[in-house]
Amino acid sequence: MGERIITFAEALNEALDIMMAKDEKVIVMGEDVGVYGGVFGVTKGLIEKYGPERVRDTPIAESGFIGAGVGAAAMGYRPVVELMFIDFLGVAFDQIYNQAAKIRYMFGGRAKIPMVLRTVAGAGFSAAAQHSQSLHSIFIHVPGLKVVMPSTPYDAKGLLIASIKDDDPVIFIEHKGLYGTKGPVPKDEYEVPLGVADVKRRGKDVTVVATAAMVHKSLAVAERLSREGIDVEVIDPRTLKPIDADMILSSIRKTGRLVVVDEGYPRCSFATDIAAMAASMAFKSLRAPVKLVTPPDTPVPFSPALEEKWIPSEADIEKAIRSTMEDK
Amino acid sequence: MSREEIPREKLLWMYETMVRIRKSEEEASRHFAQGKIPGFVHLYAGEEAVAVGAMANLRDDDVITSTHRGHGHFIAKGGSLKEMWAELYGKRTGVCKGKGGSMHIADLRKGELGANGIVGGGIPHAVGAGLAFKLSKSDRVAVAFFGDGASNQQNFHEGLNLASIWKLPVIFICENNQYQISLHYSKQQAIRSVAERGSAYGVPGVEVDGQDVLAVYEVVREAVDRARRGEGPTLIEAKTYRYLGHFEGDPQVYRKREEVEWWKKNKDPIELFKRRLLDMGIAKEEELRDIDSRVEREVQDAVRFAEESPYPNPEELYEDVFSTPTRGVLVWKWGSEVRSHG
Numbered sequence: 001m002g003e004r005i006i007t008f009a010e011a012l013n014e015a016l017d018i019m020m021a022k023d024e025k026v027i028v029m030g031e032d033v034g035v036y037g038g039v040f041g042v043t044k045g046l047i048e049k050y051g052p053e054r055v056r057d058t059p060i061a062e063s064g065f066i067g068a069g070v071g072a073a074a075m076g077y078r079p080v081v082e083l084m085f086i087d088f089l090g091v092a093f094d095q096i097y098n099q100a101a102k103i104r105y106m107f108g109g110r111a112k113i114p115m116v117l118r119t120v121a122g123a124g125f126s127a128a129a130q131h132s133q134s135l136h137s138i139f140i141h142v143p144g145l146k147v148v149m150p151s152t153p154y155d156a157k158g159l160l161i162a163s164i165k166d167d168d169p170v171i172f173i174e175h176k177g178l179y180g181t182k183g184p185v186p187k188d189e190y191e192v193p194l195g196v197a198d199v200k201r202r203g204k205d206v207t208v209v210a211t212a213a214m215v216h217k218s219l220a221v222a223e224r225l226s227r228e229g230i231d232v233e234v235i236d237p238r239t240l241k242p243i244d245a246d247m248i249l250s251s252i253r254k255t256g257r258l259v260v261v262d263e264g265y266p267r268c269s270f271a272t273d274i275a276a277m278a279a280s281m282a283f284k285s286l287r288a289p290v291k292l293v294t295p296p297d298t299p300v301p302f303s304p305a306l307e308e309k310w311i312p313s314e315a316d317i318e319k320a321i322r323s324t325m326e327d328k
Numbered sequence: 329m330s331r332e333e334i335p336r337e338k339l340l341w342m343y344e345t346m347v348r349i350r351k352s353e354e355e356a357s358r359h360f361a362q363g364k365i366p367g368f369v370h371l372y373a374g375e376e377a378v379a380v381g382a383m384a385n386l387r388d389d390d391v392i393t394s395t396h397r398g399h400g401h402f403i404a405k406g407g408s409l410k411e412m413w414a415e416l417y418g419k420r421t422g423v424c425k426g427k428g429g430s431m432h433i434a435d436l437r438k439g440e441l442g443a444n445g446i447v448g449g450g451i452p453h454a455v456g457a458g459l460a461f462k463l464s465k466s467d468r469v470a471v472a473f474f475g476d477g478a479s480n481q482q483n484f485h486e487g488l489n490l491a492s493i494w495k496l497p498v499i500f501i502c503e504n505n506q507y508q509i510s511l512h513y514s515k516q517q518a519i520r521s522v523a524e525r526g527s528a529y530g531v532p533g534v535e536v537d538g539q540d541v542l543a544v545y546e547v548v549r550e551a552v553d554r555a556r557r558g559e560g561p562t563l564i565e566a567k568t569y570r571y572l573g574h575f576e577g578d579p580q581v582y583r584k585r586e587e588v589e590w591w592k593k594n595k596d597p598i599e600l601f602k603r604r605l606l607d608m609g610i611a612k613e614e615e616l617r618d619i620d621s622r623v624e625r626e627v628q629d630a631v632r633f634a635e636e637s638p639y640p641n642p643e644e645l646y647e648d649v650f651s652t653p654t655r656g657v658l659v660w661k662w663g664s665e666v667r668s669h670g
């Protein structure tokens with residue numbers, strides 16, 4: 001296997017390729033996924049290999065083709081449907097939260113929807129308020145969905161393979177700032193199990209739970225602080241639902257301090273959810289108030305001058321970690 | 329009314345406005361390539377006759393909704409070129425104060441109810457504007473611009489149906505530039521034209537050569553008259569072509585260079601109209617050249633204005649979330665709550 005270094009986008013492409021080669025029930029559909037290879041290049045080359053029947057370019061009809069994904073999944077296919085930007089979820093939301101998420105439950109368990117909805121989140125590109133959001137919390141809120149958000153190429157490939165094999169609807173969220181990032185990825189098929197978090201850095205003083213691009217910022221801050229003797233543990237949940245509560249709670253019990261770093265809007269969010277979990281299940285271990293680092297409760301502005309202020313920065317993360325350290 | 333009856337100043341306005349859009353878009357393409365314009369930029373070059381032919385029928389108090397490819401609509405509706413350029417740069421002097429950028433160029437003061445980053449998103453807004461005009465017994469009209477791709481989207485179908493059953497003064501103008509990013513329109517719909525889709529909703533559908541500004545002018549005029557008379561919506565499909573990629577930076581793997589060149593050579597809306605103006609004796613070469621160079625200077629001024637304008641201040645991030653101040657914290661930033669100011 002060795003240390004093969006590829007990009008996050010290539011890792012995802014490989015996962016799709018492996019699964020399409022292996023299982024003819026795996027189909028891909030979405031806008032510009034064919035000849036174009038997806039606007040972020042994730043589906044590149046698949047149409048040449050598997051043909052336009054299995055790699056389907058769709059019209060701009062999100063409710064239609066996501067709903068069609070649900071129907072095909074109910075018939076035993078494993079559709080991987082691409083929603084070009086998570087922000088477009090609104091035009092198809094019923095098919096996701098009322099249909100895909102609930103069919104199994106409402107049918108008394110006599111149906112399953114093995115569909116993966118791949119989509120793109122994240123700010124930092126001056127793509128403005130309708131193309132920059134991190135809306136994962138909305139999906140976490142809905143029973144019946146699994147929500148995955150990888151931060152490294154290795155996790156991206158393994159999680160996507162696991163998601164395609166999974167029998168439930170999985171919302172697979174890719175941060176657009178990560179596509180070009182590189183890391184070691186085995187060539188062969190492997191799975192990163194859903195619902196299992198990963199300790200991206202071991203530490204004993206503060207637990208930082210961070211997602212997607214924020215994992216990398218948190219790691220950079222942790223490295224800097226380690227030189228001052230502050231030892232930060234960075235946990236990447238990887239799957240936001242179901243959440244690996246055991247790993248997160250045991251880390252909090254060890255360190256007694258928690259900082260949650262996430263790019264979603266602040267209220268009723270992934271960050272508040274983890275804070276509530278800590279408060280209700282590890283209160284006695286906490287030696288300091290939980291700190292949350294998120295953007296403010298405003299839409300994402302276009303101007304680079306404002307967007308830079310909007311996105312949680314390494315300075316914001318550092319400040320939060322330092323302030324939890326003040327409580328002895 | 330035959331073409332000769334269009335007043336001379338309107339014809340010259342059409343020419344000038346098309347040139348203004350073209351030069352501004354070409355400049356935008358250059359500045360994007362130089363890394364000066366952030367974000368996604370979708371340019372309108374090649375499609376100028378549609379915006380201009382349509383807008384030549386509208387009054388200031390009529391309203392349009394636009395798309396992610398909205399610069400041309402904005403300019404033709406009378407938006408400020410300087411403010412548009414400042415917005416492209418993300419400056420505080422921008423028409424949206426740097427909050428919107430290229431995909432959200434809008435100015436309600438000019439009846440521009442919004443470009444939209446969501447395909448089809450603006451179509452129902454035009455329907456709602458039409459509803460407002462009908463309820464207030466005004467003779468204003470609303471025009472929704474959208475692409476061929478958008479005609480597959482639910483908002484198009486629902487919007488057309490609503491406007492039809494309620495007989496609203498709405499004109500739906502599909503700019504069929506033949507591609508939905510990479511997918512040719514023949515692969516996104518089973519019928520020959522978008523205009524045919526009107527029949528499913530009892531809305532008359534009209535096809536027009538979108539490279540011929542006078543042809544567009546005439547079909548839109550009929551539709552606007554119909555709407556002002558209270559006879560309801562019309563669906564117009566203008567066949568057109570975009571010269572540049574879907575967005576700046578698009579490798580355009582889905583179409584051949586020769587195809588683009590063919591359109592530029594044979595169907596350029598500005599060249600065609602220019603020849604027409606000369607043939608009709610409306611204007612002389614040098615007069616048109618004067619217009620060209622005046623517009624050129626105007627575009628350069630707008631670019632300079634954008635470049636020299638300041639970026640927004642950090643506090644402006646929190647402005648305009650809500651318009652009504654209330655009790656409670658409206659803009660929450662952990663650790664430093666920010667009181668909202670409307």
Ligand SMILES: Cc1ncc(C[n+]2csc(CCOP(=O)(O)OP(=O)(O)O)c2C)c(N)n1
Pocket residue numbers: 031060062084088091370395396397445446447448474475476477478479505506507508509574
């Ligand atoms: C709801 C939604 N789906 C997808 C997109 C991504 N997208 C932006 S423009 C575009 C193509 C639009 O094609 P068309 O309506 O023909 O307009 P054109 O770009 O050709 O002017 C797509 C798919 C989007 N912005 N919104």
